[in-house]
Amino acid sequence: MISFQSITKDYGKITALRDFSLNIDRPGIYCLLGRNGAGKTTLLKTLAGHIPATSGAVTVNDKPVGMMAMPEEVFFVETGAAQFNIRLTSLFAAAARINPAFDMDFAFEMARRFELDLTKRFKQLSFGMKAMASTLxxxxxxxEILLLDEPVLGFDPVMRKVFYDLLHESCAQKPTTVIVSTHIIDEIAKVAEQLIIIEKGQLKLFCDMNEVDEKAYSVTGLAEHVAAATEGLRVIGETKAGGFLSRYIYDRRVETSDKYSVSALSLQDFFIGLVGGEKEVM
Amino acid sequence: MDTILGMAKINWRHCRTAWLIAGIVFLVAGPANYIVWLILDFDDTSLVAMCNYLYLLPVCLGIFVPAQNFHKLMHLGGKRLDFFKSSLLTYVPVCAVVSLLSVVANLTVDRWMVASGEIDAALDLLNAFEFMEHGAVIAFLQMTAFLIFASCAAHTLTLIQGRWYGWVCDAMLVAFICMFAPVKPLLDAMVWFWYMAIFHSMAAVQILFCLAVSAALYWVSSIPIRSRAF
Structure with missing residues (x-):
């Protein structure tokens, strides 16, 4: 469905994507994580055909993506998207005018659930509501493919919850591939099915969320016991306090023991451990 | 085709700045001109024909559709290629309507004002360009072609701004204007260009020349559209 083949994107002397390859072949909610400047937005824009890759190829349903050959299947929403300053009803009508597949009933239903005032002009909306309107x-x-770049930026916690519920519901109703880039990690973890982590323009990890649940955990206890139990495993981070040691692991499970405790690692801790640099010792 | 027509409709409905500028000029400048003429009581009783102010509309659309609507259409799910096609579809009907109104006004209001003795002459580009000498229908086609050329030029010039070749083009335009007058061959080239675009005695040649130049200019606009940051 979506294929990145050795994509490199340079902005002058800065390389935003470096030999990036990835294949996405089934619908679902994909969580795209990366630190600021990791290349997330560049990746999404390249897929949408808004910027060209310096080298490599992007295809959607086996058709090459280009600036003048933007894929019909893809819709990209970026933070702070400029819209016509008209009433939201008119804005939805305008979207329907250039996109025959636009579902007006769905848009109005979502607007009602999000308590969006359809009689307001776009510029009269708050920042969060503007983002919501664009996302709707x-x-x-x-x-088929929705690319949401920081969609919940500016949302309050209630709106974020409603948003993720709706995203989940929407994808359950019709099979859609949604790639969501966000920094509010633990909330997306509840709905995301796949995880894409990008670091310095390169693919760091692409896996199922269940795999993260299974393989990412922390081991805490006396330093020598923890060190012995986790020897040979992939340690992605660690903290020390007195004689105690906590190690964040992304590997097979350790055997249970009363000498140390094993607990699940949140996606945020996992992400920080994975891309936050070398093992962190406090 | 639905998408392209849909985009054109959005451009017509939601290019407020263009409508506002052309509307204000049409509604304010025309009557203001008439009032000034009445107050100052000039000996020369010639007035600019009202519909001439409408010629501003295709040019304003050529500027504000790419400047203001491009990003917004992309955020509504539009595609660059559709934008490229729909922009021309936006301009052509507007040029035709403005041209038609202009010809109709030339044949009715302007002639009536002259005949009634209100004014000695209505200063109309249709007469100045000698289009009306070919008859109303041909004049309509000639003015439509010329307005398409004007809107395409504005469209392309707007899109290339902010890019290196846009600056080069601006500099060249300024240089041409400054250099053409004193340098005989350049002046001759400019005279030839405007003769072909406006004054050619054969209407068909003038129309085809305007359309050919419009097509070339419009094609050039695909280069900045292809690479325009979003």
Whole structure:
């Protein structure tokens, strides 16, 4: 469905994506994580055909993506997207005018659930509501692939919860591939099915969320016991306090023991451990 | 085709700045011109024909559709290729309507004002360009072609701004304007260009020349659209 083949994207002397390859072949919610400047937005824009890759190829349903050959299947929403300053009803109508697959009923239903005032002009909305309106246009677009770049930026916690519920519901109703880039990690973890982690323009990890649940955990106890139990395992981070040691592991499970405790690692801790640099010792 | 037509409709409905500028000029400049003429009581009783102010509309659309609507259309799920096609579809009907209104006004209001003795002459580009000498229908086609050329030029010039070749083009335009007058061959080239675009005695040649130049200019606009940051 989506294929990145050795994509490199340079902005002058800065390389945003470096020999990036990835294949996505089934619908679902994909969580795209990376630190600031890791290349997340560049990746999404390249897929949407908004910027060209310096080298390599991107295909959607086996068709090459280009600036003048933007894939019909893809809808990209970025933070702070400029829209026509018209009433939201008119904005939805405008979206329907250029996209025959636009689902007006769905858009109005979502707007009602999000308590969006459809009589307001776009510029009269708060920052969060503007983001919501743009995201609703994407969700109602009927496109197969939705790229949401920081969609919940500016949302309050209640709105974020409603948003993720709706995203989940929407994907359950019609099979859609949604790639969500966000920094609010633990909330996306509840709905995401696949995880893509990008670091310095390169693919760091692409796996199922269940795999993370299974393989990412922390081991805490006396330093010598923890060190012995985790020897040979992939340690992605550690903290020390007195004689106690906590190690964050991404590997097979250790055997249970009363000498140390094993607990699940949140996606945020896992992400920080994975891309936050070398093992962190406090 | 639905998408392209849909984009064109959005451009017509939601290019407020273009409508506002052309509307204000049409509604304010025309009557203001008439009032000034009445107050100052000039000996020369010639007035600019009202519909001439509408010629601003295709040019304003050529500027504001790419400047303001491009990003917004992309955020609504539009595609660059569709934008490229729909922009021309936006301009052509507007050029035709403005041209038609202009010809109709030339044949009715302007002639009536002259005949009634209100004014000695209505200063109209249709007469100045000698289009009306070929008859109303041909004049309509000639003015439409010329307005398409004007809107395409504005469209392309707007899109290339902010890019290195846009700056080069701006510099060249300024240089041409400054250099053409004193340098005989350059002046001749400019005279030839405007003769072909406006004054050619054969209407068909003038129309085809305007359309050919418009097509070339419009094609050039695909280069900045292809690479325009979003």
């Amino acid at each position: 246009i994407a969700l109602s677009s009927g496109r």
